[in-house]
Amino acid sequence: MPETISNKQKKLSLIAFSGDFDKLTAVFTLATGAAAVGYEVNIFFTFWGLDAIKQKKGRSFIGGNWLTKLFGFMMGGISVSPNSRFNFLGIGPKIFRYLMKKNNVATLEELVDAAVALNVNIYACEMAMHILGLQKGDFIHEVKDVLGVSTFLDISDGGQTLFI
Amino acid sequence: MSHILDITKEHCPMTFVKTKLELAKLKEGEILEVLLTEGEPLNNVPKSATEQGFEVLSIEHVEGSTHKVTIKK
Numbered sequence: 001m002p003e004t005i006s007n008k009q010k011k012l013s014l015i016a017f018s019g020d021f022d023k024l025t026a027v028f029t030l031a032t033g034a035a036a037v038g039y040e041v042n043i044f045f046t047f048w049g050l051d052a053i054k055q056k057k058g059r060s061f062i063g064g065n066w067l068t069k070l071f072g073f074m075m076g077g078i079s080v081s082p083n084s085r086f087n088f089l090g091i092g093p094k095i096f097r098y099l100m101k102k103n104n105v106a107t108l109e110e111l112v113d114a115a116v117a118l119n120v121n122i123y124a125c126e127m128a129m130h131i132l133g134l135q136k137g138d139f140i141h142e143v144k145d146v147l148g149v150s151t152f153l154d155i156s157d158g159g160q161t162l163f164i
Numbered sequence: 165m166s167h168i169l170d171i172t173k174e175h176c177p178m179t180f181v182k183t184k185l186e187l188a189k190l191k192e193g194e195i196l197e198v199l200l201t202e203g204e205p206l207n208n209v210p211k212s213a214t215e216q217g218f219e220v221l222s223i224e225h226v227e228g229s230t231h232k233v234t235i236k237k
Contacts, residue, residue: 106175
């Protein structure tokens with residue numbers, strides 16, 4: 001019998017380009033929701049999205065030279081990710097976190113933990129890491145691999161792909 | 165052996181996430197009773213459990229909008 005969509009594992013691949021708090025929340029909400037209902041989920045973190053998977057959650061001078069270290073400090077990690085709108089010098093995400101907790105909605109950090117627990121495949125973009133002077137060791141241990149576009153296309157082939 | 169999971173106060177996607185993680189902890193043949201509310205959780209938790217190869221034994225109304233879904237691993 002030929003393989004049909006119904007008896008093949010569904011797949012969702014996300015390209016996490018943005019490092020914004022709200023957009024990362026969308027990435028991890030989709031990823032965890034899909035993984036929990038049986039999808040294979042891949043997230044390819046590139047450019048600003050790489051901030052979400054840094055080991056150092058706050059601001060730190062990580063990078064290969066003074067310029068990328070300065071960049072690394074300004075970008076920061078997941079706990080200082082800005083809102084795409086109504087950031088108000090960093091107060092916006094704090095208000096969102098407060099509202100999420102108050103309304104019993106999972107916070108971004110809880111969603112990241114859930115993604116790890118659900119074995120979501122986390123990949124980092126080799127090219128963006130090279131520009132920003134980042135090494136695999138700068139990221140959380142759950143990063144499965146460092147990839148280029150070609151490998152990501154192979155991995156995401158046959159499923160749905162979203163760019164956030 | 166029966167396990168109970170209350171997701172009546174959870175929202176998407178944690179309704180599915182907590183159910184999936186709890187089912188992962190169970191041994192083959194064990195039962196999970198999930199307390200959930202109408203709408204998205206009631207419509208989709210039993211459906212996704214079935215799709216992932218678990219057996220939904222029953223769906224019972226408890227009170228108000230709360231239902232109990234019994235799933236066998």
